[in-house]
Amino acid sequence: MIEYRNLRVALLGAGSVGSQVATLMLEHSDELAARIGAGLELIGIAVRNVDAPRPDTVPRELLTTDAESLILGADIVVELMGGIEPARSYLLQALSSGADVVTGNKALLANHGPELFDAAEQVGAQLYYEAAVGGAIPIIRPLRDSLAGDRVQRILGIVNGTTNFVLDRMDSEGESLEAALAVATELGYAEADPTADVGGYDAAQKAGILASLAFHTVVPASAVHREGIEGITLDTVVQARNGGYVVKLLAIAERIVDPISGEDGVSARVYPALIPRTHPLAAVRGANNAVFVEAEAAGPLMFYGAGAGGVQTASAVLGDVVSAARRHVAGGPGVGESTHAELPALPIDAIRTRYQITLSVVDQPGVLAAIATIFSEQGVSVEAVQQGAPGGDDPTATLVIVTHEETEADLAATVRELEKSDVVTRVVSVLRVEGL
Numbered sequence: 001m002i003e004y005r006n007l008r009v010a011l012l013g014a015g016s017v018g019s020q021v022a023t024l025m026l027e028h029s030d031e032l033a034a035r036i037g038a039g040l041e042l043i044g045i046a047v048r049n050v051d052a053p054r055p056d057t058v059p060r061e062l063l064t065t066d067a068e069s070l071i072l073g074a075d076i077v078v079e080l081m082g083g084i085e086p087a088r089s090y091l092l093q094a095l096s097s098g099a100d101v102v103t104g105n106k107a108l109l110a111n112h113g114p115e116l117f118d119a120a121e122q123v124g125a126q127l128y129y130e131a132a133v134g135g136a137i138p139i140i141r142p143l144r145d146s147l148a149g150d151r152v153q154r155i156l157g158i159v160n161g162t163t164n165f166v167l168d169r170m171d172s173e174g175e176s177l178e179a180a181l182a183v184a185t186e187l188g189y190a191e192a193d194p195t196a197d198v199g200g201y202d203a204a205q206k207a208g209i210l211a212s213l214a215f216h217t218v219v220p221a222s223a224v225h226r227e228g229i230e231g232i233t234l235d236t237v238v239q240a241r242n243g244g245y246v247v248k249l250l251a252i253a254e255r256i257v258d259p260i261s262g263e264d265g266v267s268a269r270v271y272p273a274l275i276p277r278t279h280p281l282a283a284v285r286g287a288n289n290a291v292f293v294e295a296e297a298a299g300p301l302m303f304y305g306a307g308a309g310g311v312q313t314a315s316a317v318l319g320d321v322v323s324a325a326r327r328h329v330a331g332g333p334g335v336g337e338s339t340h341a342e343l344p345a346l347p348i349d350a351i352r353t354r355y356q357i358t359l360s361v362v363d364q365p366g367v368l369a370a371i372a373t374i375f376s377e378q379g380v381s382v383e384a385v386q387q388g389a390p391g392g393d394d395p396t397a398t399l400v401i402v403t404h405e406e407t408e409a410d411l412a413a414t415v416r417e418l419e420k421s422d423v424v425t426r427v428v429s430v431l432r433v434e435g436l
């Protein structure tokens with residue numbers, strides 16, 4: 001048997017994921033070499049500060065602040081620094097020198113993916129990014145390879161652990177959003193700036209990556225409609241529970257027909273939505289992630305597991321390192337980016353979905369008829385109405401109205417009319433209903 005030379009691996013970043021990648025790569029080196037058919041040599045770990053506290057399993061002698069020299073000597077560059085710069089420049093340098101790249105950097109891929117894929121293609125290098133979406137969950141490779149013979153129709157993903165943890169605590173423990181977020185931050189789930197989680201920015205980057213892969217089209221983060229969970233109150237969560245729903249921050253990627261052109265396009269969007277408690281995604285608790293894929297031939301598939309965490313995400317990174325290393329040993333080009341479909345990314349106005357509108361109304365005869373007239377004048381069809389009992393001396397009642405599938409524009413016009421109506425004291429919440 002031919003003995004293949006050791007493959008040189010440069011690691012950029014030794015934070016919670018990077019230090020676990022280094023640890024596992026060194027601890028499991030014999031096993032990895034047997035699986036690859038060549039050894040992996042960790043030639044160095046580029047960090048900003050060599051004196052920052054790290055686990056003892058990360059050898060101090062491998063730490064360097066000179067990332068550029070490290071990249072020059074590598075066959076595989078693993079980037080786990082996060083952020084756009086200098087990560088982008090380092091990866092372009094690595095790819096232009098012919099090294100394969102493994103990254104977990106969702107922000108970089110969502111904003112500069114095409115530039116990196118082009119650089120890789122020019123030299124026949126590979127770009128792997130399983131860790132960028134869903135932490136430990138294998139979802140990039142299933143979409144890119146396993147489902148390459150099928151047609152994906154829709155993806156519904158819970159791809160942000162922090163917001164799922166927060167919404168789950170509100171639902172199961174009756175905690176406020178602020179209290180639950182403080183726990184998530186303490187447990188280390190949240191991004192350095194939790195606005196990235198709560199505002200849906202992290203999920204939007206992941207939605208763009210999933211939509212691009214699923215629909216063979218470039219969908220940058222800027223084309224993803226984004227709404228966060230800031231406005232979700234405990235009352236909304238409790239009321240959803242009473243109605244048989246749970247509130248989840250969903251990342252949705254869907255192939256739909258553009259109502260204007262009549263042509264197919266891609267809708268990528270992130271917003272808090274109601275899903276029935278019987279839907280498989282409703283069972284995703286705590287900081288876990290899940291991606292529910294609906295494919296034409298395969299039908300519904302669900303990928304579930306730890307969406308964050310150092311050692312869990314390191315598993316996905318190491319899987320990519322093994323893939324890159326195997327290609328070095330076997331030779332030949334790998335899989336490039338697939339963007340042949342070139343579908344337009346459609347605005348939120350192109351979608352049709354169901355809505356739940358909660359109203360505080362005057363509790364007197366004729367109110368229901370007045371509300372029904374507003375819906376019918378806007379051409380919005382009501383599927384169900386539920387009336388909550390007024391509390392004590394409260395002169396108002398709560399009406400919860402669920403519509404059939406409608407457009408965003410018709411829904412917005414209806415809400416505007418409801419706000420103007422004398423019988424409506426307040427539009428309490430408007431939420432989309434998904435997963436039906």
Ligand code: HSE
Binds near residue numbers: 190
């Ligand atoms: N802050 C992210 C989350 C980490 O909560 O899911 C993983 O991307």
